[in-house]
Amino acid sequence: xxxxxxxxxxxxxxxxxxxxxxxxxxxxxxxxxxxxxxxxxxxxxxxxxxxxxxxxxxxxxxxxxxxxxxxxxxxxxxxxxxxxxxxxxxxxxxxxxxxxxxxxxxxxxxxxxxxxxxxxxxxxxxxxxxxxxxxxxxxxxxxxxxxxxxxxxxxxxxxxxxxxxxxxxxxxxxxxxxxxxxxxxxxxxxxxxxxxxxxxxxxxxxxxxxxxxxxxxxxxxxxxxxxxxxxxxxxxxxxxxxxxxxxxxxxxxxxxxxxxxxxxxxxxxxxxxxxxxxxxxxxxxxxxxxxxxxxxxxxxxxxxxxxxxxx
Amino acid sequence: xxxxxxxxxxxxxxxxxxxxxxxxxxxxxxxxxxxxxxxxxxxxxxxxxxxxxxxxxxxxxxxxxxxxxxxxxxxxxxxxxxxxxxxxxxxxxxxxxxxxxxxxxxxxxxxxxxxxxxxxxxxxxxxxxxxxxxxxxxxxxxxxxxxxxxxxxxxxxxxxxxxxxxxxxxxxxxxxxxxxxxxxxxxxxxxxxxxxxxxxxxxxxxxxxxxxxxxxxxxxxxxxxxxxxxxxxxxxxxxxxxxxxxxxxxxxxxxxxxxxxxxxxxxxxxxxxxxxxxxxxxxxxxxxxxxxxxxxxxxxxxxxxxxxxxxxxxxxxxxxxxxxxxxxxxxxxxxxxxxxxxxxxxxxxxxxxxxxxxxxxxxxxxxxxxxxxxxxxxxxxxxxxxxxxxxxxxxxxxxxxxxxxxxxxxxxxxxxxxxx
Numbered sequence: 200x201x202x203x204x205x206x207x208x209x210x211x212x213x214x215x216x217x218x219x220x221x222x223x224x225x226x227x228x229x230x231x232x233x234x235x236x237x238x239x240x241x242x243x244x245x246x247x248x249x250x251x252x253x254x255x256x257x258x259x260x261x262x263x264x265x266x267x268x269x270x271x272x273x274x275x276x277x278x279x280x281x282x283x284x285x286x287x288x289x290x291x292x293x294x295x296x297x298x299x300x301x302x303x304x305x306x307x308x309x310x311x312x313x314x315x316x317x318x319x320x321x322x323x324x325x326x327x328x329x330x331x332x333x334x335x336x337x338x339x340x341x342x343x344x345x346x347x348x349x350x351x352x353x354x355x356x357x358x359x360x361x362x363x364x365x366x367x368x369x370x371x372x373x374x375x376x377x378x379x380x381x382x383x384x385x386x387x388x389x390x391x392x393x394x395x396x397x398x399x400x401x402x403x404x405x406x407x408x409x410x411x412x413x414x415x416x417x418x419x420x421x422x423x424x425x426x427x428x429x430x431x432x433x434x435x436x437x438x439x440x441x442x443x444x445x446x447x448x449x450x451x452x453x454x455x456x457x458x459x460x461x462x463x464x465x466x467x468x469x470x471x472x473x474x475x476x477x478x479x480x481x482x483x484x485x486x487x488x489x490x491x492x493x494x495x496x497x498x499x500x501x502x503x504x505x506x507x508x509x510x
Numbered sequence: 511x512x513x514x515x516x517x518x519x520x521x522x523x524x525x526x527x528x529x530x531x532x533x534x535x536x537x538x539x540x541x542x543x544x545x546x547x548x549x550x551x552x553x554x555x556x557x558x559x560x561x562x563x564x565x566x567x568x569x570x571x572x573x574x575x576x577x578x579x580x581x582x583x584x585x586x587x588x589x590x591x592x593x594x595x596x597x598x599x600x601x602x603x604x605x606x607x608x609x610x611x612x613x614x615x616x617x618x619x620x621x622x623x624x625x626x627x628x629x630x631x632x633x634x635x636x637x638x639x640x641x642x643x644x645x646x647x648x649x650x651x652x653x654x655x656x657x658x659x660x661x662x663x664x665x666x667x668x669x670x671x672x673x674x675x676x677x678x679x680x681x682x683x684x685x686x687x688x689x690x691x692x693x694x695x696x697x698x699x700x701x702x703x704x705x706x707x708x709x710x711x712x713x714x715x716x717x718x719x720x721x722x723x724x725x726x727x728x729x730x731x732x733x734x735x736x737x738x739x740x741x742x743x744x745x746x747x748x749x750x751x752x753x754x755x756x757x758x759x760x761x762x763x764x765x766x767x768x769x770x771x772x773x774x775x776x777x778x779x780x781x782x783x784x785x786x787x788x789x790x791x792x793x794x795x796x797x798x799x800x801x802x803x804x805x806x807x808x809x810x811x812x813x814x815x816x817x818x819x820x821x822x823x824x825x826x827x828x829x830x831x832x833x834x835x836x837x838x839x840x841x842x843x844x845x846x847x848x849x850x851x852x853x854x855x856x857x858x859x860x861x862x863x864x865x866x867x868x869x870x871x872x873x874x875x876x877x878x879x880x881x882x883x884x885x886x887x888x889x890x891x892x893x894x895x896x897x898x899x900x901x902x903x904x905x906x907x908x909x910x911x912x913x914x915x916x917x918x919x920x921x922x923x924x925x926x927x928x929x930x
Contacts, residue, residue: 264586264590264612350758351754351755351758352755352758369754369755369757369758369909371758372755372757372758372909372910372911373909373910373911374911458706459902460706460902460905460906460909461757461905461906461909461911462902462903462906462909462911462912463902464911474898477583477586477587477590478579478582478583478586478894478895478898479892479894479895479898480586480590480608480612480894481895
């Protein structure tokens with residue numbers, strides 16, 4: 200939080216302003232600078248720092264909306280409950296699993312889509328549109344659509360199975376298949392985003408490299424491995440970062456598809472926080488869970504950022 | 511700064527819009543009237559009547575949330591933010607306790623001129639004096655009553671010479687006979703609610719109550735009876751009486767499948783009668799029978815009390831007017847109108863024997879004692895948690911994901927603190 204504030208204070212050293220400040224070491228100028236920065240700092244404080252601070256503060260109280268009682272200070276009780284709560288570990292595990300599977304899945308499918316869209320089509324827009332469509336669709340929509348796909352009685356997936364002579368399955372009613380179905384929906388939804396970023400990356404690779412490789416007699420696969428992949432790596436890292444951070448917050452698709460069921464097999468951390476705070480009105484414990492999730496996603500983000508800085 | 515001034519302009523615009531109706535010297539009451547199962551179409555007609563009687567009052571109806579949980583979620587978000595944009599709210603019978611404890615709904619005694627809550631509520635069916643009176647204050651008034659009934663296909667039962675079943679075992683036997691005779695793979699013997707929705711809480715409790723047990727604060731869960739109850743439902747699935755994916759079935763699915771003629775016996779609420787008899791898509795018109803729910807062997811028939819309440823938001827700026835509307839919507843005349851036009855069960859005992867009401871709903875002759883003796887789900891200001899745990903676990907057990915014993919242990923463990 201403090202780093203955020205500090206960076207906004209340092210941020211505007213637009214060269215001109217800095218030079219101006221240096222030239223006129225006039226205290227009134229400094230006051231002016233502070234005045235000019237104050238609204239931005241205030242706004243950030245109001246919408247970023249204050250809510251996060253309040254969240255952390257709330258996590259130390261037994262604060263409930265369900266009763267008119269006082270909210271006693273309970274120190275780390277909420278944290279202790281969370282760390283011994285099987286539901287928390289279950290949600291954390293599900294979130295991690297969703298993240299790993301869907302990020303890798305979306306990266307592979309997204310790469311394939313980008314390579315496909317990069318082929319020299321005569322008309323480019325239908326391909327681009329097809330690539331964009333899943334991305335443009337609201338998450339909750341995608342969840343509902345896939346819930347119908349996998350419905351036992353009316354779903355198209357069971358219809359296909361029966362057409363090729365296989366027995367229909369109860370996709371969303373058993374933990375394994377429900378989890379797989381949610382993963383498929385998330386990968387479908389998110390691979391177009393990765394595809395778009397990678398497509399932009401692909402188009403920045405100069406054609407001359409491929410021409411030179413062809414002259415040297417490299418096969419298509421060698422070209423892909425030696426030219427495309429290394430030059431695409433920066434775009435891939437960017438796509439991975441964005442995708443991982445959103446995957447850690449997975450909520451909409453499992454919420455609309457399975458409501459976290461059966462028996463919490465597809466419940467993510469974000470869903471647990473939602474049901475604790477919004478449904479149960481247990482603000483204190485919900486805040487604790489949110490702080491824990493914040494720590495997890497900060498840790499993952501920091502890991503990625505360090506990786507980028509090293510590159 | 512451009513963004514800020516734009517933001518400011520929007521806020522000014524909003525407040526101007528909100529102030530607009532006041533400029534005309536008119537009170538606007540904003541009412542959340544639930545989803546289609548609460549028959550917002552009928553409520554609108556009654557609002558029109560109220561507007562006519564009260565010039566200067568305009569009522570805008572907001573509807574939404576197909577299920578009780580979705581409505582609760584919407585209202586919790588809105589009221590948790592102390593939002594004043596709704597004046598009157600419709601609440602499922604399970605919610606007034608929590609909403610009052612949270613300070614979201616206004617006690618109505620003052621507006622109703624009620625000196626004593628209990629004696630004021632004695633005009634209604636007894637269940638509502640319990641559900642709507644908290645801490646000796648009237649916090650809501652009932653709109654319509656509800657309870658679960660057994661709907662059956664009269665034509666099919668007659669064809670095979672069987673009577674409406676008295677026990678769940680009888681139901682299974684009869685239904686196997688009919689399913690075998692009809693030889694129609696799409697014909698389900700019994701449809702009930704197994705999806706993790708509010709109705710599944712009743713599904714869990716019906717066979718449990720039928721064994722003479724109760725589950726309330728201070729009355730702990732009898733685990734053995736609860737397991738026996740779940741085993742009964744699973745037996746229905748094993749025998750092919752209920753369909754395999756019963757854990758996906760919601761209230762509306764049961765209604766639609768029964769209406770399409772694909773179900774012999776269905777467990778559903780009172781409002782379903784009107785749909786079976788007068789919905790243009792119904793293929794079972796004139797062939798529908800209603801009975802009390804079967805019992806466990808050696809037990810008593812038990813059903814789940816439901817129904818919807820009108821209440822005034824604690825954040826409303828027109829509380830007096832809002833309370834008048836609530837009183838109107840909970841009057842015998844409105845109760846009669848709802849019963850005739852929507853088969854929504856009356857909250858006044860005398861309306862059940864009204865000749866016009868009986869003409870539209872001949873089965874009301876036995877409905878009154880059923881509603882009067884219906885059991886209530888655990889009453890708690892933390893009901894949202896109770897419901898979530900019970901319905902999620904029940905649905906998982908019906909899907910075969912968890913064993914009945916493990917399911918009941920989980921419910922008991924999770925709720926022990928809440929139900930103490």
